[in-house]
Structure formats: structure tokens, C-alpha cells
Amino acid sequence: MKRRIYLMTAITMVALAFTACGGNTENNKSSNASSASGSVVSSTKDNVNTAALDFNPSDYIEKLGNYKGLEYEKVDTGATDAEIEERVKAFLKNYPKKITDREIKNGDTANIDYVGKKDGVAFEGGTAEGYNLNIGSGSFIQGFEEGLVGKKPGETVDLNLTFPKEYHSEELKGKAVVFMVKINYILGDTPKELTDELVKANTEFKTVAEYKADIKKRIEESKKQESDEQIRRGLIDKIVTETAIKSVPKELEDKFDNQIKDYWNKVAASNGLEMKDFIENNLKSNEANFEKEVRSQANTSARRLTVIRAIADAEKINVSEDEYNEALNKYYESSGAKESMELSEYEKQVGKENLINLLLHDKVGEFLLQNGKEVTK
Incomplete structure (x- = not known):
């Protein structure tokens, strides 16, 4: 695929x-x-x-x-404050508070590493690291999410499970497997504001001002590139028509x-x-x-x-x-x-x-x- x-x-x-x-x-x-x-x-x-x-x-x-001297409309490619803040919000979502001092409960999102094995051999698609799993979502097979409730970050859990008989994979449908799951942390709230400490720890920049300046530059470069591409296509379209x-x-x-x-x-x-x-x-x-x-x-x-x-x-x-x-x-x-x-x-x-x-x-x-x-x- x-x-x-x-x-x-x-x-x-x-x-x-x-x-x-x-x-x-x-x-x-x-x-x-x-x-x-x-x-x-x-x-x-x-x-x-x-x-x-x-x-x-x-x-x-x-x-x-005629293909020389064609007029094209000037486009504003400047970055707005709203566009910059949207990028900042997206950045902050990547760094929620990491909770490690309590047990997992239904509705939590847990960051986990896991390896699934059938007959002692890891199967395709059954391994991941740093996966954010919403507990109670039903996105994993029955027993997986339920088996993590009550466990704490730092623990490693072996889950003995069975794939549904109607599962799409012929290799796994109805088969008994074992998932070894390491719980890294529970995702807490997203930071409400960007700080120099957060920027320094997770980017190549030292301050919020430097980071926002880079965001502004990248947005404007992207908008300029998109604008120029639209103009080029429009000019070619005009010539083809004429x-x-x-x-x-x-x-x-x-x-x-x-x-x-x-x-x-x-x-x-x-x-x-x-x-x-x-x-x-x-x-x-x-x-x-x-x-x-x-x-x-x-x-x-x-x-x-x-x-x-x-x-x-x-x-x-x-x-x-x-x-x-x-x-x-x-x-x-x-x-x-x-x-x-x-x-x-x-x-x-x-x-x-x-x-x-x-x-x-x-x-x-x-x-x-x-x-x-x-x-x-």
C-alpha cells in the first residue's frame, strides 16, 4: 500500500x-x-x-x-498575526504536560510503546513507539485498552488477547497474541502559552521572539511560492487561450x-x-x-x-x-x-x-x- x-x-x-x-x-x-x-x-x-x-x-x-509583458495581479504574501498564532497553537499541542504520578483511567490518553507477538514472533503492524492511545476509544482490539486501566506510567504490561474472528487479516483473525506494552506517560493539558523555556527545549531557537520570527518567515515563503505558482499557471493559461x-x-x-x-x-x-x-x-x-x-x-x-x-x-x-x-x-x-x-x-x-x-x-x-x-x- x-x-x-x-x-x-x-x-x-x-x-x-x-x-x-x-x-x-x-x-x-x-x-x-x-x-x-x-x-x-x-x-x-x-x-x-x-x-x-x-x-x-x-x-x-x-x-x-504574445507572451512578454503580460500583466499579473500583485498578491499580499505577508503573514498575519492570526496565522502565526495558529502555528504556535499547533506547536503547543505537541508538548502536553506529561503525567507520571497516577494510574490510567478511562478517558485518558496514554503514550505507550508496544510489541505484539503471535507464537513468540512479532507480527507486521503490531509494533509502535510513542503511540498516543485514547483509553476507551475502542480503536484497539478488545482487552487492550481495558488492560491498561489502573496501571501507572513506568510499568510494562503483558496483555494476553485474541483477535476477533472477523478481523481483516487472515494471519491474525481469531488468533491468540501477546502485547508487551510499556506505559510512558499520561497526556495532560496543553500549555496555554509559549515560553522561552519550551522553545529552547524543543527547537533550535532560544526565545519566543526568534521562534515566531521563523514562523513568519516560513509562512511568507510558502505563500510567495504558492502565489508565484498560481501566477505562472495563469500566465500560461492566458497565452494558450490567445x-x-x-x-x-x-x-x-x-x-x-x-x-x-x-x-x-x-x-x-x-x-x-x-x-x-x-x-x-x-x-x-x-x-x-x-x-x-x-x-x-x-x-x-x-x-x-x-x-x-x-x-x-x-x-x-x-x-x-x-x-x-x-x-x-x-x-x-x-x-x-x-x-x-x-x-x-x-x-x-x-x-x-x-x-x-x-x-x-x-x-x-x-x-x-x-x-x-x-x-x-
Whole structure:
């Protein structure tokens, strides 16, 4: 399940740059760069030598819309006091008072470490450290929470329990197990205010003022990044709308069509549904309308990429080898893929061409932003 979730995230990132739907194929092969107009990525030693897009945008565009000097609205990206305090409250929730001098009672939340064993062997999913368990919630099998009532922090308890016969795991349903549980503490009240002592003990900062200044900086950086991304997408949308496009490469449109369907198939599978049932139950549609909508989004994606390619060709915007490798490693690290596969396999799953398309989208968007005009409305 972890592999599937991570992979859907990694794959979706590319298509989201081109369409509101999202979706991508797992195995995309790059062809050799042989476009008459030159590839998006140069074949010199300093740039990625890959295919990616082996079509000439000018064959499909009658007149490219004006893409320099476009106006975009200035957005306030400052951090408000309310936003800063919201982050402070979230921080304080992580450091409740630790109660260690009384017994656990129903309704308490206890911080525990536990190991579950069947026939003396630890079973998958039965081990955790620092888990906050609300006693009486019924979130664990019968007897687990009840077995901790009356125990005190610092104690280690062996719970001899039996999984329900209707339990979802074939390995565990109806089986006798032993949980060894160490009680760390009972969670008390959340601190009502942030203090220098709390900041110093749990962050890299020494004072509340320093910590809040960092929160402010992070909020503003995040809002600026989000604002710039929205502006870049908006500028590209404007150019696509104003560009006279005769048609799009059918192969490119088919590719996006397959990628979007592949994405939704993965979503359906992750929900344990056949695609037909997922379309009807989750998307509230039917197969005919779904096909029509996907084709429309595929065409939108192809039009968008064709225009991006045209601007990239006109401005000689390329993706360097260093830029590609840096992005590949960044997504590899942040997606969690490192836990389950090598970098080379991750690259194959995401698709080199797809990642290049994403980087090109970002670089062209940044070019438009830098060459646009900020206005205040």
C-alpha cells in the first residue's frame, strides 16, 4: 500500500502541471532528440540528452500569443498575526504536560510503546513507539485498552488477547497474541502559552521572539511560492487561450489520455474498486462521459504543452543535466520512494520525459513571470 500511495503521488506531479485532473503513466520511454526544430533539451554534454518532445510546435501553431509583458495581479504574501498564532497553537499541542504520578483511567490518553507477538514472533503492524492511545476509544482490539486501566506510567504490561474472528487479516483473525506494552506517560493539558523555556527545549531557537520570527518567515515563503505558482499557471493559461492552435500532435494527446486514465485506474484500485464501479460511485458519472471528459483534459494538456514548447524553442529554454538530476533526487527524497526502491527504478516509474516536461513547464512559467508586469488592483 505504501508503494502504491507514494507512486501515485510521484506520477501525478507531472500531469498536474498541464491539466486540472492529474495522472500519469508509470513507464514512459524517451525517443532520441531528432526534432527539426530542435529538442526542448539540448544534446550538449551540459544538458539532458533525451527525447522527450520530438515534434515541431510551429507545425501546429498558426500564431503564438504574445507572451512578454503580460500583466499579473500583485498578491499580499505577508503573514498575519492570526496565522502565526495558529502555528504556535499547533506547536503547543505537541508538548502536553506529561503525567507520571497516577494510574490510567478511562478517558485518558496514554503514550505507550508496544510489541505484539503471535507464537513468540512479532507480527507486521503490531509494533509502535510513542503511540498516543485514547483509553476507551475502542480503536484497539478488545482487552487492550481495558488492560491498561489502573496501571501507572513506568510499568510494562503483558496483555494476553485474541483477535476477533472477523478481523481483516487472515494471519491474525481469531488468533491468540501477546502485547508487551510499556506505559510512558499520561497526556495532560496543553500549555496555554509559549515560553522561552519550551522553545529552547524543543527547537533550535532560544526565545519566543526568534521562534515566531521563523514562523513568519516560513509562512511568507510558502505563500510567495504558492502565489508565484498560481501566477505562472495563469500566465500560461492566458497565452494558450490567445494562441491560434491549428491542432495538437495526436500521439501527444493520446499519451495524456492514457496517463490520465492510468492515474484514475490506480485511484480506483487503491479503493478496491473496478474502474466502472469507481466512475459510477465515486465520480458520479458513466463510462461514456468519463471517456469524453478525459479526452477533453488530454487535449487541454496537449495544447498547453505545445505552447510551452513553442515558447521554449523561441527563447532557447532548456533543461540542463544538473537541473534534471537535482529535480529527480528532490522528488525521490520527498516522495518516500527511497524506502522501497532504488533511484533508477524511481526514474523509470516516473518517466524521464514526464519530469522534463514538468521542469520545462516551471522554467517557461518563471520566464513569463520575470518578463511580466506586476499590477495592483
